[in-house]
Amino acid sequence: MLAFHSVVLYLYEKMTGDSPVAKRRRSDMEGVPLLLKILASSVPVADKSGGLIRDVLEKGDLGVVKKGWNDLQTEADRAAQRCIVASLSKSFPNVTIIGEEETDPNEDIKPDWVETSLDENILKHVSNFPEEWKDVKDEDIVIWVDPLDGTAEYTQGLLDHVTVLIGIAVKGKAVAGVIHQPYYNYKAGPGATLGRTIWGMVGLGAFGYTQKQPPKGKNIITTTRSHSNKVVTDSVDACEPTEVIRVGGAGHKVLLLIEGEVHAYVFASPGCKKWDTCAPEAILTAIGGKLTDIHGSKLQYHKEVQHKNTAGVLATFSVDHQWYLDKIPQSAKDALKP
Ligand SMILES: Nc1ncnc2c1ncn2[C@@H]1O[C@H](COP(=O)(O)O)[C@@H](O)[C@H]1OP(=O)(O)O
Numbered sequence: 134m135l136a137f138h139s140v141v142l143y144l145y146e147k148m149t150g151d152s153p154v155a156k157r158r159r160s161d162m163e164g165v166p167l168l169l170k171i172l173a174s175s176v177p178v179a180d181k182s183g184g185l186i187r188d189v190l191e192k193g194d195l196g197v198v199k200k201g202w203n204d205l206q207t208e209a210d211r212a213a214q215r216c217i218v219a220s221l222s223k224s225f226p227n228v229t230i231i232g233e234e235e236t237d238p239n240e241d242i243k244p245d246w247v248e249t250s251l252d253e254n255i256l257k258h259v260s261n262f263p264e265e266w267k268d269v270k271d272e273d274i275v276i277w278v279d280p281l282d283g284t285a286e287y288t289q290g291l292l293d294h295v296t297v298l299i300g301i302a303v304k305g306k307a308v309a310g311v312i313h314q315p316y317y318n319y320k321a322g323p324g325a326t327l328g329r330t331i332w333g334m335v336g337l338g339a340f341g342y343t344q345k346q347p348p349k350g351k352n353i354i355t356t357t358r359s360h361s362n363k364v365v366t367d368s369v370d371a372c373e374p375t376e377v378i379r380v381g382g383a384g385h386k387v388l389l390l391i392e393g394e395v396h397a398y399v400f401a402s403p404g405c406k407k408w409d410t411c412a413p414e415a416i417l418t419a420i421g422g423k424l425t426d427i428h429g430s431k432l433q434y435h436k437e438v439q440h441k442n443t444a445g446v447l448a449t450f451s452v453d454h455q456w457y458l459d460k461i462p463q464s465a466k467d468a469l470k471p
């Protein structure tokens with residue numbers, strides 16, 4: 134009898150593209166703010182794309198394409214982008230989604246790459262959801278997707294530098310985001326459970342990590358390891374670091390900030406794009422940190438904005454952001470205009 138019932142449900146779903154269960158879930162969703170649904174959807178989507186990134190490396194054929202000078206794309210970047218864009222556009226067809234990689238919008242996506250589930254723990258925040266975002270509409274939102282941040286490091290086996298970034302901007306401001314780290318814990322050896330997901334929203338806070346203050350009496354600065362030049366290093370040096378940590382990925386460097394490993398992330402270069410900074414900025418802002426350009430101006434994330442962060446990136450948490458802005462040399466500020 135149960136088997137017959139399951140077959141009927143299966144056939145119903147096949148014929149209508151829907152199911153009574155899915156319908157019931159959607160009616161339960163009435164009254165849940167759109168932004169919370171997007172966030173609750175982005176977490177399982179980021180987790181799934183992290184699995185695809187691990188699969189590509191395990192199979193060993195990275196399919197590297199050179200997009201430009203010092204700028205690579207792999208099959209993992211492409212697969213993760215397809216998964217994220219197909220999944221979020223299925224669940225939120227009227228929201229603008231801008232991803233780093235150019236993939237064919239008409240290509241067939243494997244059905245099991247389309248993830249439409251919602252994270253129940255995130256949905257619970259309907260009870261303390263910030264008033265400010267309750268009436269946000271499809272047209273107010275842009276989702277910025279970096280399917281694999283830290284591609285250079287991925288190809289070199291520096292796997293904990295890799296993150297998946299899904300940033301949600303509202304009326305041009307970074308408001309919510311997900312940073313998934315697919316190889317978190319990989320140094321624990323074979324059999325260790327890999328991956329973790331950090332998410333946050335301005336007005337709600339950030340979750341999925343342990344917040345720490347950076348050590349007192351030091352000034353540890355993180356910056357690029359694979360996209361450096363003289364302006365980048367001069368700007369780091371001008372901030373009087375006691376130690377410099379050169380690692381890959383904008384997402385990874387913001388994780389170092391929020392976990393108290395570093396005091397500031399200084400990158401006086403136009404290399405980072407909106408998809409690199411949107412999710413990290415939202416999470417950092419949600420806990421009281423700051424991410425600006427090197428002039429101290431806020432970054433913009435509306436859909437017509439130029440993709441490059443032409444005036445660089447400065448991010449801090451629990452230190453005086455202005456102190457670092459004042460230290461950045463005038464020559465760097467002259468070279469990097471908004
Ligand atoms: N010159 C550049 N060309 C292309 N991407 C860059 C450049 N500089 C930075 N990025 C992007 O910003 C991220 C942070 O920079 P870095 O790792 O050098 O600190 C990089 O991982 C890369 O993102 P992605 O790996 O997604 O292409």
Ligand SMILES: [Mg+2]
Pocket residue numbers: 204205206233284
């Ligand atoms: Mg790239």
Ligand SMILES: [Mg+2]
Pocket residue numbers: 279281282283383408409
């Ligand atoms: Mg990136």
Ligand SMILES: [Mg+2]
Pocket residue numbers: 210233279280281282283284
């Ligand atoms: Mg990328």
